[in-house]
Amino acid sequence: MEKEISQAVIGRLPRYFRFLGELKDQGVERISSQELSRLMHVTASQIRQDFNNFGGFGQQGYGYNVEYLYTAIGSILGLDKKHHLIIIGAGNLGQALANYMNFERRGFIFTGIFDINEKLHGRMIRGIQVRPMEEMQAFVRENDVDIAVLTIPKESAVSTAGKLVEAGVRAIWNFAHVDLDVPADVQVENVHLSDSLFRLSYMINRYDQETKAAAPKKDSQ
Amino acid sequence: MEKEISQAVIGRLPRYFRFLGELKDQGVERISSQELSRLMHVTASQIRQDFNNFGGFGQQGYGYNVEYLYTAIGSILGLDKKHHLIIIGAGNLGQALANYMNFERRGFIFTGIFDINEKLHGRMIRGIQVRPMEEMQAFVRENDVDIAVLTIPKESAVSTAGKLVEAGVRAIWNFAHVDLDVPADVQVENVHLSDSLFRLSYMINRYDQETKAAAPKKDSQ
DNA sequence: TAGATTGTTAATCGATTAACAATC
DNA sequence: TAGATTGTTAATCGATTAACAATC
Numbered sequence: 001m002e003k004e005i006s007q008a009v010i011g012r013l014p015r016y017f018r019f020l021g022e023l024k025d026q027g028v029e030r031i032s033s034q035e036l037s038r039l040m041h042v043t044a045s046q047i048r049q050d051f052n053n054f055g056g057f058g059q060q061g062y063g064y065n066v067e068y069l070y071t072a073i074g075s076i077l078g079l080d081k082k083h084h085l086i087i088i089g090a091g092n093l094g095q096a097l098a099n100y101m102n103f104e105r106r107g108f109i110f111t112g113i114f115d116i117n118e119k120l121h122g123r124m125i126r127g128i129q130v131r132p133m134e135e136m137q138a139f140v141r142e143n144d145v146d147i148a149v150l151t152i153p154k155e156s157a158v159s160t161a162g163k164l165v166e167a168g169v170r171a172i173w174n175f176a177h178v179d180l181d182v183p184a185d186v187q188v189e190n191v192h193l194s195d196s197l198f199r200l201s202y203m204i205n206r207y208d209q210e211t212k213a214a215a216p217k218k219d220s221q
Numbered sequence: 222m223e224k225e226i227s228q229a230v231i232g233r234l235p236r237y238f239r240f241l242g243e244l245k246d247q248g249v250e251r252i253s254s255q256e257l258s259r260l261m262h263v264t265a266s267q268i269r270q271d272f273n274n275f276g277g278f279g280q281q282g283y284g285y286n287v288e289y290l291y292t293a294i295g296s297i298l299g300l301d302k303k304h305h306l307i308i309i310g311a312g313n314l315g316q317a318l319a320n321y322m323n324f325e326r327r328g329f330i331f332t333g334i335f336d337i338n339e340k341l342h343g344r345m346i347r348g349i350q351v352r353p354m355e356e357m358q359a360f361v362r363e364n365d366v367d368i369a370v371l372t373i374p375k376e377s378a379v380s381t382a383g384k385l386v387e388a389g390v391r392a393i394w395n396f397a398h399v400d401l402d403v404p405a406d407v408q409v410e411n412v413h414l415s416d417s418l419f420r421l422s423y424m425i426n427r428y429d430q431e432t433k434a435a436a437p438k439k440d441s442q
Numbered sequence: 443t444a445g446a447t448t449g450t451t452a453a454t455c456g457a458t459t460a461a462c463a464a465t466c
Numbered sequence: 467t468a469g470a471t472t473g474t475t476a477a478t479c480g481a482t483t484a485a486c487a488a489t490c
Contacts, residue, residue, distance in 0.1 A: 005427075006456080006457070008456090008457065008458090009457095010420060010423055011420065013419070013420075013423065014413070014415070014416035014417075014419040014420060015413075015416065017419065018398070018416075032470085032471060032472085033471075033472075034471080043458075043459060043460095044459095044471095045458075045459050045460065045461095046457090046458065046459075048471090048472065048473070048474090049457090049458075049459090049473090049474090051472095051473095052472090052473060052474075056472080056473065058471080058472050058473080059465085059466060059471080059472070060464070060465045060466045060470075060471050060472040060473080061465070061466045061469070061470045061471050061472075062466065062470080062471070062472085063470085063471065063472080064472090076423065076426075077419045077420075077422050077423045077426065078422040078423055078425055078426030078427075078429075079419065079422060081422075081426065083422060083425070091321070092316065092317035092320045092321045093317045093321050095313065095317070096313035096314045096316070096317035097414075099313040100312070100313045100314050101414065101415070101418070106415070106418075106419075108418070108422075146425065147421065147425075170425055170428075171421050171424065171425050173417070173418060173421055177239070185428065187421055187424035187425055187428065189417055189418070189420055189421040189424070191412075191414065191417055192235070192236075193318075193322065193412065194235070194322070194327070195235035195236065195239075196235075196394070196410055196412055197322070197327075197329070197394060197410070198234070198235040198238065198298045198300065198327075199231060199232065199234075199235060199298075199410055200368065200392050200394055200408055200410040201298050201299040201300060201302075201304060201329075202231055202234065202297065202298045202299055203392065203408035203410070204299055204304070204367065204368075204391055204392050204408055205297075205298065205299030205302065206226075206299075207391075207406065207408065208299075227480080227481070229480090229481065229482090230481095253446085253447060253448085254447075254448075255447080264482075264483060264484095265447095265483095266482075266483050266484065266485095267481090267482065267483075269447090269448065269449070269450090270449090270450090270481090270482075270483090272448095272449095273448090273449060273450075277448075277449065278448095279447075279448050279449080280447080280448070280489090280490060281446075281447050281448040281449080281488070281489045281490045282445070282446045282447050282448075282489070282490045283446080283447070283448085283490065284446085284447065284448080285448090
C-alpha cells in the first residue's frame with residue numbers, strides 16, 4: 001500500500017544526491033532544508049516534502065545530517081547495489097560512454113560491449129573486448145546482466161531490445177532515437193540527445209521572438 | 222501578453238516532431254488527434270491542448286495535415302534556422318557527439334572544437350581541426366557562435382561557461398555534471414548522464430522491492 | 443447536409459507552496 | 467527552557483483530462 005512516488009520526485013533525487021555528495025566532500029556535517037534551498041534554488045518546502053516521501057531523515061531543530069542523508073538517498077537510488085552492465089554498439093557513443101562514465105565508481109560493473117561490425121571485434125575498450133553481436137544473448141544469460149546500454153542506430157534498436165528482454169535483461173538505457181516497447185517488468189530510461197538539443201533551439205528561438213516583440217525600436221527592415 | 226508556454230509542453234514538442242517526421246516519411250497525409258494519441262500513447266486531449274498553445278494547426282472534421290504540422294513544429298523549435306555550434310572538450314564525449322549527432326541535418330553548423338590537451342591540437346574531427354582553448358573566445362566573437370557544447374570535466378566547466386558567456390555565446394548545451402550559473406539571456410540545457418543512469422537504477426531497485434513485498438512466498442531466508 | 447474532429451471551456455487531478463503544530 | 471527546524475496538513479497553483487459547441 002506504499003504510496004507511489006511521483007516521477008517529479010524521482011527526477012529530483014539524483015540532483016539532491018549530487019549536492020549532498022559535494023557538501024559531504026566539503027566536510028559539511030549538517031544542513032537545514034532552508035540552507036539547501038538557497039544552495040539548490042528550490043523551495044525548502046519541496047525539499048522537505050521530497051525527503052518525506054521516503055521517511056523522516058531529519059531532526060527538528062537540527063536539520064539533516066549530510067552524510068546520513070547522502071547515504072540514504074544513494075540507497076534509495078539503488079547505488080549501494082552492484083549492477084552488471086553491457087553496452088550494445090561500440091561506435092562513437094558506445095566507446096565514449098565506456099570511457100567517460102566511470103561506471104565502476106557507482107557500482108555499475110561494465111563487463112561487455114558488442115557490435116555487428118567485425119572490424120571492431122577484439123578491440124579493447126576500457127579493458128573490455130568488443131564481442132560480436134551474436135554472442136550477446138548467451139552473454140546476458142551467463143553473466144546475469146542487469147542493464148544494457150543501447151547505442152545503436154534506431155533501425156535495429158527495437159529488435160535488439162526485444163532480444164535483450166528475451167535474454168533476461170532488467171533495464172535498458174536507451175540512446176537510440178526511437179521508443180522501445182518492452183514488458184512492464186523491464187525498465188527503460190531514454191536519453192534522446194537530439195530532443196534535448198531541440199529544446200535548446202526552442203529556447204533560443206523563443207528568446208529571439210520575445211526580444212523582437214519587446215523591442216521593435218531597432219529600425220530593422 | 223502571450224501566455225508563457227509551460228516546460229511540460231516544450232518537453233513534448235521534440236517527440237511530436239519525431240513522430241510526425243516518421244509519418245511524413247511513410248507518406249501519411251493527415252492524422253487526427255485520436256490516431257496520434259494511439260500511436261504515441263498520450264491522450265488526444267493533451268495533443269490538442271499542446272498544439273493549441275501555438276495556434277490552430279488543424280481543421281475540424283479533418284484532423285491535422287502531417288506535413289504542415291511537422292513543418293510548423295520544426296519552426297516552433299527553431300529548426301528552420303541555422304545555428305552555429307562549437308564543442309568545448311575534444312575528449313571521448315566531445316568527439317562522439319561531433320561524429321554521431323549529425324548536426325548539419327537539422328541546421329546546426331558545427332564549426333569548431335577546442336581542447337586544452339595540446340596532443341589533440343590539429344587533429345581532424347568530422348572535418349574540423351581541434352583548436353587550443355586559448356583561441357575559444359576570439360573564435361566565438363569572430364564567428365557569431367550561437368551554441369557551445371560543454372563536454373569538459375566539471376572542475377573547469379563553470380569558469381569556461383563564464384568565458385563563453387563573456388564572448389557572447391547564446392546557449393550552452395551542458396554535459397558537465399555541474400549546475401551553471403549564467404545570465405537569464407543565455408539558455409542552458411543540461412544533459413546529466415549520470416542522473417539519468419541513477420534514475421534507471423532507482424527503477425530497478427523499486428521494482429525489486431515491490432516484487433519482494435508482493436511475493437514473499439519464494440522461501441528466501 | 444451529416445459526420446467527424448477540432449478548438450476551447452470546464453472539471454479533475456496532482457504537484458507545489460504555505461503554514462504550523464510537534465519535537466528535538 | 468527557548469529557539470530552531472522538521473514532518474505534515476491545508477491552501478494554492480498548474481497541468482491534464484473530459485466535455486461539447488463550433489465548424490469544416
